Amino acid sequence: MNERTPILDVVCHLILLAGAALVCLPIYFVFVTGSLSQAEIMRVPMSWLPGGQFFANMQTVLSNANFGRLLLNSFIIASGITVGKLAISVIAAFAVTYFRFPFRMTAFWLIFMSLMLPIEVRIVPTYESAANVALPLNILGSWLGIQALVDLDWNLVNTYSGLILPLIASATATFLFRQFFLTIPDELCEAARIDGATPWQFFRLILLPLSRSNIVALAIILFLMGWNQYLWPLLLTTEAAMANAVIGLKKLMPQSDSLPTWHLLMNAAFLTMLPPTLVILILQRWFVKGLVDSGK
Amino acid sequence: MPARNSAATLSVAASGGGLRLRWPLRRSFIRRTGDAQAESGLKRAHFREWRLPFWLLAPQLFILLLFFFIPSIRALIQAFQLTDPFGATTQWVGFQNFARLFRSSVYWSSVQVTLIFTLAQNVLTLSVALVLAFASNHILRGRGAYRTVLLLPYAIAPAIAGIMLAFLFNPRVGPVAHMLQGLGFDWDPNRNSSHALALIVMAASWKHICYNYIFLIAALLSVPHSILESAYLDGAGPIQRFLRISLPMIAPTLFFLIVINFVYGLFETFAIVDATTRGGPAGATSILVYKVYQDGFVTLDLGSSAAQSVVLMALALFLTFAQFRFIERRVNYSV
Numbered sequence: 180m181n182e183r184t185p186i187l188d189v190v191c192h193l194i195l196l197a198g199a200a201l202v203c204l205p206i207y208f209v210f211v212t213g214s215l216s217q218a219e220i221m222r223v224p225m226s227w228l229p230g231g232q233f234f235a236n237m238q239t240v241l242s243n244a245n246f247g248r249l250l251l252n253s254f255i256i257a258s259g260i261t262v263g264k265l266a267i268s269v270i271a272a273f274a275v276t277y278f279r280f281p282f283r284m285t286a287f288w289l290i291f292m293s294l295m296l297p298i299e300v301r302i303v304p305t306y307e308s309a310a311n312v313a314l315p316l317n318i319l320g321s322w323l324g325i326q327a328l329v330d331l332d333w334n335l336v337n338t339y340s341g342l343i344l345p346l347i348a349s350a351t352a353t354f355l356f357r358q359f360f361l362t363i364p365d366e367l368c369e370a371a372r373i374d375g376a377t378p379w380q381f382f383r384l385i386l387l388p389l390s391r392s393n394i395v396a397l398a399i400i401l402f403l404m405g406w407n408q409y410l411w412p413l414l415l416t417t418e419a420a421m422a423n424a425v426i427g428l429k430k431l432m433p434q435s436d437s438l439p440t441w442h443l444l445m446n447a448a449f450l451t452m453l454p455p456t457l458v459i460l461i462l463q464r465w466f467v468k469g470l471v472d473s474g475k
Numbered sequence: 476m477p478a479r480n481s482a483a484t485l486s487v488a489a490s491g492g493g494l495r496l497r498w499p500l501r502r503s504f505i506r507r508t509g510d511a512q513a514e515s516g517l518k519r520a521h522f523r524e525w526r527l528p529f530w531l532l533a534p535q536l537f538i539l540l541l542f543f544f545i546p547s548i549r550a551l552i553q554a555f556q557l558t559d560p561f562g563a564t565t566q567w568v569g570f571q572n573f574a575r576l577f578r579s580s581v582y583w584s585s586v587q588v589t590l591i592f593t594l595a596q597n598v599l600t601l602s603v604a605l606v607l608a609f610a611s612n613h614i615l616r617g618r619g620a621y622r623t624v625l626l627l628p629y630a631i632a633p634a635i636a637g638i639m640l641a642f643l644f645n646p647r648v649g650p651v652a653h654m655l656q657g658l659g660f661d662w663d664p665n666r667n668s669s670h671a672l673a674l675i676v677m678a679a680s681w682k683h684i685c686y687n688y689i690f691l692i693a694a695l696l697s698v699p700h701s702i703l704e705s706a707y708l709d710g711a712g713p714i715q716r717f718l719r720i721s722l723p724m725i726a727p728t729l730f731f732l733i734v735i736n737f738v739y740g741l742f743e744t745f746a747i748v749d750a751t752t753r754g755g756p757a758g759a760t761s762i763l764v765y766k767v768y769q770d771g772f773v774t775l776d777l778g779s780s781a782a783q784s785v786v787l788m789a790l791a792l793f794l795t796f797a798q799f800r801f802i803e804r805r806v807n808y809s810v
Contacts, residue, residue, distance in 0.1 A: 184613075184713055191610035192617070198607045199624040205639045205681070206627070208650065212642065225650050271535040276518050280525035286532050287516065293543045295795045299742040299764050300787035303771040303780055304546035304553065315545055348542035353535065361516065368520035378522045407632035409746035414772065425632045429750050432638065441648055448635050455630035463623060470629075470689055 206452075213237075213446030220442050236446040240431075246447055248420055249427040252339075253451070256412070256423055257405030259343035261398050264352050269390065272356035273382050277368065290350040298345065299410060305345055306414050309335045337421045342412055346405065352397055359393050360386070392465065399458060399466045406455050424451040550788070553781035572782035581758065582766070582783075589762045592676060593740035599680040600736055601729070604687035609717050612695045622692070629685045636682040637675065637747035644674055664752065668759030671752045675760050678747045683739055687732050694728035695721055734798045741790065763787060 212220060214233035219226060240246045275287050298305055308314060313331035320328025335341025363386070371381040387394075409425050416422040419430070424447070431447055433439040459466060557568045576582050611621050628636065643651040646663045655662040664670040698721050706716050722729075745764045748754060754761035754769065761769070767787065771780035 182707065182713070187713055188614060191613045194606060194610040195614070195617075195621045195625075198603070198610075199621060201681070202624055202627050202685075205643060206631075208643060209639055220648055224653055225648065227650075267534040267538065270531040274528035274531035276516065277521050278525070278528035279517060279521050279523045280528050283517070283528075284515075286536065289536060289539065289544075293539050295792050296543070296547055296788055297738075297742045297791060299745060300767070300784050300791055301546045301550045302768060303777065303784065304549035305542060306772075307549065308542055308546050312541060315541075344538060345542040348538045350535075350539075357516065361518070363518075365518060365520040368518060372520070372522075378524065378527055403630055407634075409632065409634045409749070410768070413749070425634045425746070428634065428638055432641075432750065439648060441642055441645075444638065445642065448638055452631045452635050455632075456627060459626060459630040460623065463626065467622075467626075467689060470686075 209445045209449050209452075212442055213449045215442050217438070217440065217442060220439075232442065233446065236442055237450065240443055240447045240450065244427060244431055244443070244447060245420060246424065246427060246450060249422055249424040250450065250454075252342075252421065253406050253423040253425070254454070255339055256342050256408065257402045259339060260346050260405035260408075261401040263343060263347045264401055265394060265398060267347065268350070268352035269356050269387070269394070270382075271353050272360055273386060275353075276357050276360040277378065277381075277386075290353055293348065293350045294354070298349075302410065302414060309341045309345055309415060336415055337418045341415050342408075342421075342423075346408065346411060352401070355393065355397060356390065359390060363389060392468070395462075396465045396468050396470075399462050400470065402458060403455050427451075547788070550781055550784045553777060554785040556781070557778045568778070572778040573785075576779055576782045576786075579779075584758060585761050585763055585766045588672070588758070588760060589741065592672060592679075592744075592760070592762055593737055595672075595676045596679045596683070596740045596744075597733060597736040599676060600683050600687055601732060603680065604684045604691055604732075607684070607688050608691035608695055611692065612717075612721075613713055625688055626685050628682050631682065632746065633679070633682050633744060634746035634750040637678040637751040640674060640678040640681065641751040666756055668756055671756055671760050675744070675747050675752060678751065679740060679744050682747075683736065686739075687736070690728055690732055691725065694725040698724045731798065734794055738791075738794050738798070741787070741794075 210233075211226065211229050213236055215226060215230040216232045219230055219232075271290065275283060275290075311317070312333040312335060313328075316328045316331050320326070320331070335344070367385055367389075368381060371385055376384070406423075407425060408423060412423045412426050413429075416426065419427075422430075428444065428448055428451060431440070431444040433441060433444065554572055555567060555569060556565050557572065558565045607625060611618050611625075631639075641664075643649045644655075644662065644664060646652045646656070646665070652662050661667075662670060664674045702720055702724075703716055706720055711719065741762075742764055744762065745768065748760055748762055748765045749768075752760040754765050763783065764787070767780050767783045770776040770783065
């Protein structure tokens with residue numbers, strides 16, 4: 180097609196520029212506000228240019244609001260979710276696609292069911308489960324009359340495992356890997372078997388290297404998801420030092436009766452969104468592929 | 476997150492064919508069709524062993540048991556129980572929690588708010604994403620650069636998107652609010668309920684347009700070039716080709732995105748509401764997920780919260796099935 184549409188071309192560029200502005204301007208204002216002083220943000224109209232207070236505000240945020248710790252928590256939680264979910268998913272997908280064993284389909288459907296109910300719709304009982312992981316044993320103990328089981332108590336509130344494990348309990352990654360494994364030529368497995376490879380060797384030496392690009396793409400998505408968690412950390416952290424950065428922002432939100440410290444909030448918000456934004460900018464090629472493949 | 480995985484259903488049909496019936500004789504007496512179904516999703520070249528797969532599946536199934544199955548079943552049980560706020564006594568009340576819930580006018584107003592919110596968010600997100608996708612599909616230069624920028628909101632937490640817009644639209648300090656006030660518009664999301672609703676709709680869409688955009692771009696790229704070319708030869712302009720050919724061809728993707736947007740609006744916008752309006756003013760932005768949290772953790776009305784959870788579960792199940800249906804269709808259209 181050799182079509183000339185000069186007017187439409189200009190209009191399209193204008194539309195895309197407007198879209199880019201809608202994305203960038205809010206982020207830019209976060210940065211600008213984060214670099215102003217208390218007096219400057221109260222001025223009307225507010226400055227469109229950054230002020231000189233960015234690092235001073237950052238110091239305040241890091242020391243007073245303990246944001247260094249919160250950012251570290253975010254990093255630990257996001258990495259834990261990424262590594263944990265990838266690890267349990269890839270082996271589970273290997274098991275359901277490459278092995279014939281009794282109750283294979285039962286296992287498959289049990290995992291499949293977890294796709295259907297997001298954590299948001301079952302927050303109270305999920306919280307109770309995390310507040311005492313031994314709960315099912317307690318109930319079993321009271322049925323059987325074994326006091327030792329009733330007294331068991333394993334509380335995950337304010338712990339990293341409590342923040343990570345329940346978020347690993349979903350099968351999205353398992354399905355992506357299963358899907359990918361089903362597209363791998365059967366000849367590879369046959370050849371490996373003829374060469375005398377054990378299942379584990381086949382997995383480690385053939386399947387994992389083949390899955391590398393899927394693993395990277397999924398890792399990016401899971402990391403972003405883990406970094407941006409809100410509801411679960413909100414419920415499971417009562418100690419301020421165990422919260423993640425996004426929850427820390429909520430605590431910095433100016434209330435109507437106090438001094439509106441928007442510059443500190445915006446500074447902290449900028450610090451919080453910087454790592455995931457960099458991840459997406461640097462690893463974009465991988466990420467787009469993963470997003471469309473996995474439907475997430 | 477609910478079923479975000481496109482893939483699941485596709486393979487069930489795809490891989491049922493080439494299986495080997497190498498089971499012990501006694502198994503082969505079982506109906507062949509049943510057996511064929513039971514072995515779907517298994518590689519033709521596979522291992523026959525049960526110990527290793529057991530250990531490979533154990534971690535996932537164990538975590539699912541603890542943090543998915545037990546909580547889900549307990550949510551179902553709690554919906555039929557009444558527990559006092561201190562957790563001291565529990566009694567079985569049948570459908571009373573549901574009856575109380577469906578009589579409550581607060582609940583219905585929350586349903587109404589959720590409906591308006593999800594619909595507005597869906598329409599805004601999808602239409603903006605469509606316009607952007609059309610524009611970037613049309614131009615030749617600079618596609619990659621625009622895409623990079625437009626994708627940025629994917630990295631940003633919903634809560635931050637909410638906080639950001641809450642600041643820009645804050646009547647005291649926000650630059651956009653000042654502009655609106657300068658135009659003589661009496662903007663105040665802290666008092667006016669429709670302003671508050673508009674605020675969370677904008678924040679939710681701002682965060683989610685990029686997701687729609689990426690899927691639309693991928694779908695538009697896969698529209699067969701030959702069809703577009705023959706339309707061009709017949710004299711159809713770019714806009715006409717988009718509306719008459721590309722849009723119908725990518726309809727399955729559109730349906731898929733509509734379902735995904737509903738899922739997002741229903742379940743993933745909790746952070747936006749909690750970080751900005753906290754359900755206010757006067758319940759004007761108290762969407763269903765926020766109300767489950769409020770009743771479960773703030774006012775401690777556990778029975779009602781559990782009943783609401785069950786209603787949301789039903790909704791989530793429905794949307795999951797809808798989503799898989801559209802995925803199947805997306806594949807059948809080979810778009």
